[in-house]
Amino acid sequence: MPGVSILLMMGVLALAAFIFFRPPNRARALLADQSASSTAGNAPDKPSYPADGLRDTAMMLELLASMLDAGAGIGRALELLAGSASPPISQSLRPVVAALAIGADWETAWQTPAPHAAEILRLKDALAFAALTGAPSASILYAQAARERRGQFRAAEKRAAALGVKLVVPLGLCSLPAFICLGIVPVLIAMVPSA
Numbered sequence: 233m234p235g236v237s238i239l240l241m242m243g244v245l246a247l248a249a250f251i252f253f254r255p256p257n258r259a260r261a262l263l264a265d266q267s268a269s270s271t272a273g274n275a276p277d278k279p280s281y282p283a284d285g286l287r288d289t290a291m292m293l294e295l296l297a298s299m300l301d302a303g304a305g306i307g308r309a310l311e312l313l314a315g316s317a318s319p320p321i322s323q324s325l326r327p328v329v330a331a332l333a334i335g336a337d338w339e340t341a342w343q344t345p346a347p348h349a350a351e352i353l354r355l356k357d358a359l360a361f362a363a364l365t366g367a368p369s370a371s372i373l374y375a376q377a378a379r380e381r382r383g384q385f386r387a388a389e390k391r392a393a394a395l396g397v398k399l400v401v402p403l404g405l406c407s408l409p410a411f412i413c414l415g416i417v418p419v420l421i422a423m424v425p426s427a
Contacts, residue, residue, distance in 0.1 A: 237413035248406045285318030289351045290380035292317065293358055297373035306363050307332040324352045338363045354380070 286292060292313055299309035307329060314325035331341035342356050358376045362369030 237417055241410045241413050244409050245406055248402060285322065286313075286316050287318040287321060287351065289354050290377040290384065292321075292351065292355060293373045293377035293380065296355070296359065297370040297377070300362070300368070300373070301370045306359060310359075320349055321351055324349060 286295075295313060295316075296309050299312060300306070304312070310325055310332070311329045314322045314329055317325060328341050332338075338360065358373055359369070361367065361372060
């Protein structure tokens with residue numbers, strides 16, 4: 233009888249591990265696309281990973297700061313950043329770069345009809361002081377990048393703390409059957425009088 237309960241417990245734990253650690257649907261679709269392109273022998277036309285460019289705001293701020301340290305202007309630095317950023321960010325930056333290139337003032341350049349991502353608005357706010365005053369702003373951008381990284385770290389800590397709360401139910405569902413099978417069932421079997 234104890235062997236059956238151990239097998240039952242192992243089955244429940246294996247099922248819980250499978251459900252918890254299975255790849256998300258997007259990853260499964262990506263793996264299916266890669267296997268289909270490799271079996272067909274055709275090279276994929278586009279990269280198969282979801283983000284094909286720079287998207288981290290802190291990294292973009294550090295790159296802008298290093299370009300400004302090297303002597304590039306704000307317009308040229310934004311142009312180079314637009315070339316290496318992810319497509320949504322690049323599409324939002326290109327009208328701004330074009331407006332700055334034809335001589336538009338700072339606020340007018342950022343009022344293009346393209347919708348801006350949150351990363352773009354943080355870049356605008358970080359660069360606004362340097363663009364409007366002409367002050368050297370590399371140190372300000374480095375400080376802003378450090379602040380962004382601290383904010384990302386705090387957000388990751390909050391998500392990790394929330395994960396501990398979310399794991400209580402699955403762990404309880406795994407532990408309770410094991411406790412019943414290994415703790416309560418043997419005691420009840422021992423209490424049953426043998427005939």
